[in-house]
Amino acid sequence: MSEAIHISVRTLVEHVFRSGSIDSRFRSPSTLLDGTRIHQKIQKTYQDSDQKEVYLRTEIPFDDFSFIIDGRCDGLLFREDEVIIDEIKSFSQPSEQLEQGGYPVHWAQAKLYAYMYAMDNDLQEIFVQLTYVHVETLVKTYFKKKYQFSELVTFVGKVIEEYVPYAKLLHEHRKKRNESCKELAFPFDSYREGQRKLAGVVYKTILDEKNLFAKAPTGIGKTISTLFPSVKAIGEGLLNRVCYLTAKTITRTTAEEAFKKMRSGGLCMSSITMTAKDKVCFKDETVCQKDYCEFANGYYDRINEAILDILTNETGMSREVIEIYAKKHTVCPFEFSIDLAYAVDCIICDYNYIFDPRVSLKRLFEEQKKQTALLIDEAHNLVDRGREMFSASLNKELFLQLKKEFKGVNQAIFEAASKLNAWFISLKKENPDKHEFTVDQLDEELIEHLIHFVECSEQVLQTETSQTLLEAYFMVNNFLKITELLDEHYVIYAEKIKNDLTVKLFCIDPSKLLKQMGKGYRSKIFFSATLSPLSYYQDILGGEEEDYAISIRSPFSSEQVDVYINPLSTRYRDRDQTKDSIVSAIQSLIKNRPGNYFIFFPSYQYLLTVYDQFKQKDAETRTMIQATGMTETEREAFLEAFKPNQTETLLGFAVLGGIFSEGVDLIGDRLNGVVVVGVGLPQLCFERNLIKEHFYQKGKNGYDYAYVYPGMNKVLQAGGRLIRSEEDHGTIVLIDDRFLQRQYQMLMPLEWQQYTVGSP
Template sequence: MSEAIHISVRTLVEHVFKSGSIDSRFRSQSTLLDGTRIHQKIQKTYQEADQKEVYFRAEVPFEELSFIIDGRCDGLLFRGDEVIIEEIKSFSKMSEQIQNGGYPVHWAQAKMYAYMYAKDKVLEEIFVQLTYVHVETEVKTYYKKKCQISELEAFVGKIIEDYAPYAKLLHEHREKRNGSCKELAFPFDSYREGQRKLAGVVYKTILDEKNLFAKAPTGIGKTISTLFPSVKAIGEGLLNRVFYLTAKTITRTTAEEAFKKMRSSGLCINTLTITAKDKVCFKEETVCQKDYCEFANGYYDRINDAIHDILTNETGMTREVIEIYARKHTVCPFEFSIDLAYTVDCIICDYNYIFDPRVSLKRLFEEQKKQTALLVDEAHNLVDRGREMFSATLNKELFLQLKKDFKGVNKAIYESATKLNAWFISLKKENLDKYEFTIDHLDEELIEQLIQFIESAEQVLQTETSQTLLEAYFVVNNFLKITELLDEHYVVYAEKIKNNLLVKLFCIDPSKLLKQMGKGYRSKLFFSATLSPLSYYQEILGGQDDDYAISIPSPFSSDQVDVFINPLSTRYRDREQTKRSIVSSIQALIKNRHGNYFIFFPSYQYLLTVYDQFKQQDQETNTIIQASGMTETEREAFLAAFKPNQTETLLGFAVLGGIFSEGVDLIGDRLSGVVVVGVGLPQLCFERNLIKDHFIKKNKNGYDYAYVYPGMNKVLQAGGRLIRSEEDHGTIILIDDRFLERQYQMLMPLEWQQYTVGSPQTPLLKGK
């Protein structure tokens, strides 16, 4: 019995016929809307017997495979004895191929539909028609051909023949993959305490097509505990694809290592790590144009061979592997990884490829989503990332600069920028005595002026290059898109910064939009060591009443960690008076317990203040300090300084919530303890107070939502760097009197609650 390969007409013909270069020169953001509008306008002119958006499906056998091909054609027309398949294509610039008879890929699409209809209706001949429409003038260019069924059969046969090697490669891989997933045993000798329970809940969540919120302690092995049951679900036919989503590079590496471990136990699975375009680009500047970049020039002529090559020879497609094959085939490494994402079994990538409407992998069809699970690692980070994704900002300086740049150069842009700059000036004058203020509603005048600006900018950018105008165009376009989302989950506010005025559409509560962007997937699994309190994260991340939730206790003994609370005030007003006491607390620790320590602070400025005081009192102890804007090489060097078996003490001064307070895994005695200065509260500010007020109005504890929960999350993450295995021992010092208050203690893990008030003044027997 032949095996079935399901594929859409468009995917099939684009694989065989798509050619040319990547070219990211300006394209109007309204192109898609124009195309839809033009399609609908032409379809409204159809005669009574004509049909639009007609669904076709055909089964085409080829060797041991059977291709099930489907799709919708734009129009099925009847003109006397003629039956015509019409494909409508809109364009903004006349190309040589449109002038000379149309694109081969468009003809192929129309002919596929013609074959399906003629075969079904037993027709000897059928007509195909390409209708090209200019988006601005709506001038139409028609191309029409008569096709015999024998010709169409041969044409479709050739397409299938060209696609078959790739289809066979994928099919054979999936056969091996499914078998290996089914047979795979847990890749470690035994489960850690709590690990089997988490893995079981993950599998049941996928089986039941539910969502899961899991608080699982640091060191339990969350990555393997979520990936292993997901892989088993692939073997049982429940899933076909898994996304492992994370906010940090270091946790992507952990996922890569988990797959490597499972492969060593017999797993056959393709994984891909997507790296941001600006990081992976081979050129000095990220300019995706054929006349600048050889990796963009002719990209579509070479991409099929590149994909076939890498899938034939690799299973773990990390950044390094992608770069090797991208250079070998002279293709853009970023676009290469995006195209690969639709073929592999597991994608390791940032949250935004799923949740950000501007970036998401839009070619993932609903049917594919139903067989896909989202594993959201360190899910606490998705709260602020979600707010960021769904917010938008405009500022006065943008339009003042455009006004200066285009004076005497382009009247339309100059006048549009002048009007928008004047709108900001008027808003400033209305609020002279305020530095920050909310705006009840955006007036229609502003929206109309922004739309006019977009239209004027599009006219210029079609023929000219202006980086300032292009950046402004995208900023304004995004702002307009977000205006369409405004509801009770948003607050619009303005902020004066010197002579500039910023207006922000601030998504206070991202729950609705996160839920919307995650719609259609079989299961979403949110997990972190610090989803505390669980109910808060369920609410703010778009959870539903019937979602599953689990809190796994720590597998580690409270005897493995000594926790001290030093009740000093770290409030802003008291910092100058208590900094010497903080330094004394650190010195008492290292005097009695030698080793490597992280010292975390709620802000970089506070860090520098205490660091300077420490260096005045102690010139001998080795110290390193987190710098702002560190490169990956600098980060690696910082962590490499935490060596095992050191005879001298090392102190690493770092920032809570920063690159070293999450996802860092310093095994054994590479880390002896963690000192956390302060309860991590975000700085008091207008935006945080808007969050507080918003949730108070919803009868929630707004101060906790805006300040306490985000702050303590950073504290818990930082402390979680310490105990990573059953063999680890160490010291945690929490410096702040608020750690003794009930609202903070309720958020502490159980193993921290057996604490001592004060500082360790004498050495204890156990050390890490």
């Protein structure tokens, strides 16, 4: 029995016929919308007997495979004795740059549709027409050819023959993968307490096509507890792909290591780790143009060979592995990883590849989504990341700059920027005494000015380069996109900073849009040690009543950690008075219990104040301080200093919610304790107060939503650095009198609730 391979017409022809270079010279992001608009415009000119968006499907046996190919042709036209397949394509480059006779990939697409229709309707000949339409001038260029059915049979056979090596590679890999997934045993000698429970509920969630919110303690092994059952689900045919989403590089490494461990146990499964374009680019500047970058020049002529090579020889495609093969085949490492993402079994990447409407992996078709599970690591981070992804802002200063830059150079840009600058000035005049204020709604005049600015910018950017104009163009485009999403989950506000004025479309509640972007996937697993309280995270991350939720107790005993609450005030107004007492508490701790400690503060300024005071009193103790904008090498060196069995004390001063308070594993004596100064509340500000008021109006505790829950999350993350295994022991000191209040104690893990008031 032949194996069925389902593929769309477009995917097939793009694989076989795409050629040429990557060229990211300016192109309007509205091209896709223009394409849809133009398709509809052309289709409206069809005669009554003609058909549009005709679904066609065929099955072609080849070797041991049966290729099921389908798609929708733009038009099916009937003219006297002629049957015509019409393929409509929009283009924006000058008409003289249109390839004479049309592009091979477009002919291939139309010929495949022609083959299917002729086959189904027993036609011996059929016409194929390419209709090219310029997006601005709407000038149409037609290319038309007649094909005998026998010619199309030969053509389709050659296309399939070209595709077979890739199809065969994927098919054989998936066969091995599925068998190895079925046979794979849990890659450790035994489950930790709670680990089996988490793995079991993840598998059931995928089986039942549900979503899960899981609060699972630090050190339990959440990565393997979510990946292993997902791998088993692939073996059972429930899934074909897993996306492991995370906010931090360090947790991506943990996922890579989990795959290495499973592969050493016999797993045959491919994974890729996505890296941001500016980090992985080989050139000094990220300019994706063929005349600047040899990795962009001719990329599509070499990419199929590069993909076959890496998939034949590698399973774990980390950044380093991708770079090796990208250099070998002279292909752009970023675009290479994007193309590979559609072929591999697991994608390890940042949240934005799935949830950000501007950069998501848009080619994951609905059918593929249904066979894909999202594993969302450290899901508490998705709240603020979601707000960021769905918000947009504009500032006056940029338009003032453009006004100056284009005066006497380009009248259209000068006038468009002047109008926008004037709009900001009038908004300032309407609110003379306010530094921050809400705006009820955006007036139509602003939207018109912005649309006009985009149109003027597009004309200039086709032929000229201006960094300021390009920056403004993308900012305005993004702003206009977000205006389409505005609803009760948004607040519009303005903020004055010196002479500048910024208007922000602020997504206060990202739940609806996160749910929308995650729609269609078989299962979404949100997990973190600090999804506390679960009800808050279910609400704000777009959970629904039928979702599953689980809270797993820590496998570590309360005897492993000594918790002290020192009831000093760390409120802003009291900080000067209590900094001496905080320094004394740290000194008392290291005198009685020498070792390696992290000391976390709610802000960098507060950290510096206490650090200076500490150094005045104790110049001998070895200290390190988290610097702003540390490189990965500097971070690694910072953590490397925390060595086991040291004879002298080491204090690492760091910021709550920063790079060292999450995803850091310092096992055993590398870390002996954690001091947390303050309850982590975000700084009082206009934006946080808008969040507070918004949720109060929704009948929820707005102060908790805006301040308490995000703050305590940082505290729990910082404290979670300490106990990472059954052998770890240590001390946690919580410095703030509010830790004794019920609303904060309810958010603490059980093992912290056996505390002593005072200092060690």
